[in-house]
Structure formats: C-alpha cells, structure tokens
Amino acid sequence: MVSNATTGSEPITLRYEDGTIRLEGLPPERSVPDAPGLEFDPRTETGRAPAFRYASLLSALGDEFDAVEDRVLDLETLPALESAYELRGYQRAALDDWLATDRWADAPSAASEVRPPERAPAGVLELPTGSGKTVIALKAIERLAVPTLVVVPTIDLLEQWRRELEREFSVPVGQFGGGEQRLEAITVSTYDSAYLKADAVGDRFGLVVFDEVHHLGGEGYREIARLLAAPARLGLTATFERPDDAHEVIAAVVGPLVHRVDVDDLAGEHLAPYDVKRLEVSLTAAEREEYEANQEVFASYLARSNISMNSGSDYQELVKRSGNDPAAREALLARQRAREIMLGSAGKLEALEGILADHPGERTIVFTAHNDLAYDVAERFLLPAITHQTGAAERREILSRFREGTYSRVVTSNVLDEGVDVPDASVAVVLSGSASEREFTQRLGRILRPKSDGSRALLYEVISEETGERRVSDRRR
Incomplete structure (x- = not known):
C-alpha cells in the first residue's frame, strides 16, 4: 500500500459520465491499489472506471490520497420514509445480514476528506416465493432513505411495486416501462427499460433493488448494474444459482449471496406445510412407438456425430449444425417430437x-x-x-x-x-x-x-x- 500523498494543489475529482466514473487529476503513471477496473483514458487524460466500482473506488482513493472531491451522485432529498410493515424474525435476519455488508461502515478514517454520501450495503437475499421479499426491500428503502431504483422483469411486477411503494411511503413513484418514462426519487423500471436508461440516470440513485435478480445474469441485462453508480445494492430471488454459472457475474456487480432461507425452513410456520x-x-401403444422411433433417430445422430448432450454448448452445436446439415435438422426435429409426446x-x-x-x-x-x-x-x-x-x-x-x-x-x-x-x-x-x-x-x-x-x-x-x-x-x- 502506498502511503497517503496528494497529487498537487488540485484534488482528485470523481464525476459520473455515461455509465463510468471519471477521475480528474490522476496522473497516468499513478496506480491505485484495491481499485479494480480503473484505467487511464488517453482521450480525456483522466482515469476511468465502470460506474458499479464507485463504492470500492472511493474507498481506495480515500486510503491513497489526502484530497478527494466526490461529485458522482446527484441525489434528491427524500422526506422521512416509514413503512407500516413489521418484519418477521426470518425477514429481520435477512435484512440485518444485508445491512452488515455496508462497505463504508468503518471507512473512511477521520483524517480523510473523503466522506461517503450514504451507506453502501450490497448483496443478494434468497428466500422462497411467498415469504415476503418485497417487504424486506421496503424496509431496506426505509432504512437507507435515499433515492432508489427498483428493477423488475415484468409489467405486472412494475405495477405491483409502484402501487406498493406509493401506498407505503406516500411519495410520487416514477416509472420506466409500460408506456411511461418518468423519473422520480423512487422509480420502478422493467429490466428492458433500465437497460436503455441506466447510463442516463446512473448518478440519480443511492440504492438499486433488483427483483428476481437472477435475470441480471443475462448478457445484456448485466450492463444495467455496471452502468449504475448506486453504492447500495440489493438483489432478491427465490433461486440465486444459475445452471450457466452467471450468478458469479451477479455477485460481482450486485454483491454475493449474503442470506439464504430454504422452503423447508419456513414451511409449517410462516409458509404452508x-x-x-x-x-x-404410461404412454399409449401408439405414443410409445412414435416416441421410441424419434428417440432412435436422435440417438443415432449423436452417436455418429460424437455429440454427448452433456451441456448446453452441445445442444447449441446441434442447433448450429442443423442450419446446413439435413441429418442434424432431422435429429433436432426428432428430439422435439419425442419431447412433445413425453410432455403431453x-x-x-x-x-x-x-x-x-x-x-x-x-x-x-x-x-x-x-x-x-x-x-x-x-x-x-x-x-x-x-x-x-x-x-x-x-x-x-x-x-x-x-x-x-x-x-x-x-x-x-x-x-x-x-x-x-x-x-x-x-x-x-x-x-x-x-x-x-x-x-x-x-x-x-x-x-x-x-x-x-x-x-x-x-x-x-x-x-x-x-x-x-x-x-x-x-x-x-
């Protein structure tokens, strides 16, 4: 670790710019340990990092430099927020575990001029469907009391969240999606709309809540989290891990899984037993004959082509081949027909x-x-x-x-x-x-x-x- 040293009379200044954090006053030869993603941008002669690195970057700069001017977030002042919900024990434990991840709880030191604008807990909560994940999120918004963006996968959830937030907090709630593009200090957005808007509003929120956060593992949607500077991040899901291991990407841009509750833990008390x-x-005789015939076509092609179908990439290879190989196309259609018989x-x-x-x-x-x-x-x-x-x-x-x-x-x-x-x-x-x-x-x-x-x-x-x-x-x- 390099000892604290100023870069001259001008402090390091952080600004938000189009989904990135721009560092003015950072010499090109100067490295900052513990600041992943920070690079020198020769076009603007400034340092630059992805917006989601804001919290870790600010903390690292506070350790390295005496003078850091933070102009990243442009947050409205919210009135006092108070939710009428009372948390159950398991909900309170989940919220407490999330709050305990606050990356600025013990930083920066009193000698530093860097002052974090608000708390920065970050992580994912996994609880069963019907266990009240929305209630936990409402209490998280109440506790942090900062402008918040809630990102949801469907229009139905968009409307449900907007109604719930308006009812609980009695404040105007913005909406991105469903025919509206209206920004408020508390805003709900679909993933699709957030993907289009994130770089334009990435400095306007201190907290982002990702409902059904497993969707964020998608190749495009993960950019939403990268473009937002919000230091506090909460992911909600009933099933965090994805078979394609994209949950590791989610952990990097939202935070790790910090609390998990299994269905069996709640069944009988908080959920129905x-x-x-x-x-x-049984298949009918005709269904069995057709099923076996189609399975034979499929299996024979796999054996000839040395495709094992042990992974998603094997299936993608079969689909790819079907574009110009009639035998591969016949095998793919046979597999689909066998599945239709089996499932219906x-x-x-x-x-x-x-x-x-x-x-x-x-x-x-x-x-x-x-x-x-x-x-x-x-x-x-x-x-x-x-x-x-x-x-x-x-x-x-x-x-x-x-x-x-x-x-x-x-x-x-x-x-x-x-x-x-x-x-x-x-x-x-x-x-x-x-x-x-x-x-x-x-x-x-x-x-x-x-x-x-x-x-x-x-x-x-x-x-x-x-x-x-x-x-x-x-x-x-």
Missing part, C-alpha cells in the same frame, strides 16, 4: 382428471411447459387459460376472478412462474416443465402462502414413465 406427489403415467401424453390428461376430482372447489393451478397442452387442458376441462398469448387485460380479469373465487382453477404455460401476483392456491399440478430447479421452486411457491385453516399445500408432478422425463424431474428437485 406442503407435500409433493409424483405420479407416473394422453395419460397426463387422464391423471389430471383424477386430481381435479380429488380436489373439488380447491384453488388449483395447472402448469404446463407449452401453450398447446395448456389449451388442450383448457378445452377438455373448461378452465381459463393464461399463456404468453393472453392479453394483459384478460389476464388481470382471470386472476381477479380466481382471487375472488369465481374461478377455482386456472391453467398456464410458464407465465405465472414468476413476476405475477397470483392469488393463494392450495393445489398445483405440474403436467410438464423443464429441468430448472428455479422453475420448480417458483411453482411450489405459488401454493405455500399460509392457509387460514392450517391445511397442507399439495403439489403434483405428473410424468410419463420410461421416458427422459424422469431424469428431468430428478434434476429440478
């Missing part, structure tokens, strides 16, 4: 008929992997269906009627896995799904809100026996 039943159904077998509809008969009048959500099966279920059992093709107004109407009890059952293809305020249900049926642990956890979370009568929630998995679906089911568990 639950059971999972796996029902295996006739036996699954018969099993669903029995499940619905066993739970008359109970609020039930039927999950499918594809729209075709969702519409087959809707037609056969006269259930309202919600898919990606369902308009926003119709979807709200269906959920409203489900909430009030006019509808006791709905069927959906992935749309209700996350990002939608789904009314309480006690039964979920997974007719088909992916191997994603996240998807399974989110579907389970849809039935875990405590029941007034203390009854247990129940999730059914219906899988086609002697197919690859058994392996899919094992992986998502």
Whole structure:
C-alpha cells in the first residue's frame, strides 16, 4: 500500500459520465491499489472506471490520497420514509445480514476528506416465493432513505411495486416501462427499460433493488448494474444459482449471496406445510412407438456425430449444425417430437382428471411447459387459460376472478412462474416443465402462502414413465 500523498494543489475529482466514473487529476503513471477496473483514458487524460466500482473506488482513493472531491451522485432529498410493515424474525435476519455488508461502515478514517454520501450495503437475499421479499426491500428503502431504483422483469411486477411503494411511503413513484418514462426519487423500471436508461440516470440513485435478480445474469441485462453508480445494492430471488454459472457475474456487480432461507425452513410456520406427489403415467401403444422411433433417430445422430448432450454448448452445436446439415435438422426435429409426446401424453390428461376430482372447489393451478397442452387442458376441462398469448387485460380479469373465487382453477404455460401476483392456491399440478430447479421452486411457491385453516399445500408432478422425463424431474428437485 502506498502511503497517503496528494497529487498537487488540485484534488482528485470523481464525476459520473455515461455509465463510468471519471477521475480528474490522476496522473497516468499513478496506480491505485484495491481499485479494480480503473484505467487511464488517453482521450480525456483522466482515469476511468465502470460506474458499479464507485463504492470500492472511493474507498481506495480515500486510503491513497489526502484530497478527494466526490461529485458522482446527484441525489434528491427524500422526506422521512416509514413503512407500516413489521418484519418477521426470518425477514429481520435477512435484512440485518444485508445491512452488515455496508462497505463504508468503518471507512473512511477521520483524517480523510473523503466522506461517503450514504451507506453502501450490497448483496443478494434468497428466500422462497411467498415469504415476503418485497417487504424486506421496503424496509431496506426505509432504512437507507435515499433515492432508489427498483428493477423488475415484468409489467405486472412494475405495477405491483409502484402501487406498493406509493401506498407505503406516500411519495410520487416514477416509472420506466409500460408506456411511461418518468423519473422520480423512487422509480420502478422493467429490466428492458433500465437497460436503455441506466447510463442516463446512473448518478440519480443511492440504492438499486433488483427483483428476481437472477435475470441480471443475462448478457445484456448485466450492463444495467455496471452502468449504475448506486453504492447500495440489493438483489432478491427465490433461486440465486444459475445452471450457466452467471450468478458469479451477479455477485460481482450486485454483491454475493449474503442470506439464504430454504422452503423447508419456513414451511409449517410462516409458509404452508406442503407435500409433493409424483405420479407416473404410461404412454399409449401408439405414443410409445412414435416416441421410441424419434428417440432412435436422435440417438443415432449423436452417436455418429460424437455429440454427448452433456451441456448446453452441445445442444447449441446441434442447433448450429442443423442450419446446413439435413441429418442434424432431422435429429433436432426428432428430439422435439419425442419431447412433445413425453410432455403431453394422453395419460397426463387422464391423471389430471383424477386430481381435479380429488380436489373439488380447491384453488388449483395447472402448469404446463407449452401453450398447446395448456389449451388442450383448457378445452377438455373448461378452465381459463393464461399463456404468453393472453392479453394483459384478460389476464388481470382471470386472476381477479380466481382471487375472488369465481374461478377455482386456472391453467398456464410458464407465465405465472414468476413476476405475477397470483392469488393463494392450495393445489398445483405440474403436467410438464423443464429441468430448472428455479422453475420448480417458483411453482411450489405459488401454493405455500399460509392457509387460514392450517391445511397442507399439495403439489403434483405428473410424468410419463420410461421416458427422459424422469431424469428431468430428478434434476429440478
């Protein structure tokens, strides 16, 4: 570590500029230990670092230089914020663990002229769906009382968050997305809109909350976190780890996983106790014949081509080859047809008929992997269906009627896995799904809100026996 030394009569000055932190007065030959990402920009003859490095950069400069002038953040003054929510014990523990990560709690020293503008806790909280992650975030906003950007994946969540923030804090709440581009000291944005706006408003917030933070692992979305200077960062998710290991990127730009609560930790006290039943159904003779034939086409091509399908890159290689290799295309189509048979077998509809008969009048959500099966279920059992093709107004109407009890059952293809305020249900049926642990956890979370009568929630998995679906089911568990 280099001892403190000024660079001359002019102090080092930090400014925000288009998603970066610009350092004026830093000589090109001068390095700053513990300041990753800091480079000399010969075009402007200044130092420059990604905006998300602001907190660590300010701390490092405070250790290295006597005179540092911080002009990065342009924050409005908020009125006193007070949330009426009272945290449960597990929620308070999560918030406390996040607050304890404050990178400026013990810095800078009294001798330094560097003064951090506000606290800078940073990290991710993993709690089950239905456990009140939004409440924890509201209390975090209350505690820090700084301009805050909340980033969410869907328009439904955008509207839910805006209403909740307005109700809790009685302040104007801005919105990026859903046809509006309005900046306020507290603003809610979709990931898509934040991606477009981050470099323009990156100095206007002291705290950023990423709801469903696992989305931030996407190649484009991760730039949102990099372009924002907000020193305080909170990520919320039910499932932090991603199969592509992109959670490591999230940890770098938001903060590490600092608190985790498992579903089983809350079931029975804060969430409904639950059971999972796996029902295996047989393919018909015709389905079995077609399934095996398509599997043989697929497996034969893999054997000839030396592709193992042990990773996502293997599948991408097959897709790539299918563009100019007829045999690869035939194999890919055969795999898709085999999956369609496996995931949408006739036996699954018969099993669903029995499940619905066993739970008359109970609020039930039927999950499918594809729209075709969702519409087959809707037609056969006269259930309202919600898919990606369902308009926003119709979807709200269906959920409203489900909430009030006019509808006791709905069927959906992935749309209700996350990002939608789904009314309480006690039964979920997974007719088909992916191997994603996240998807399974989110579907389970849809039935875990405590029941007034203390009854247990129940999730059914219906899988086609002697197919690859058994392996899919094992992986998502």
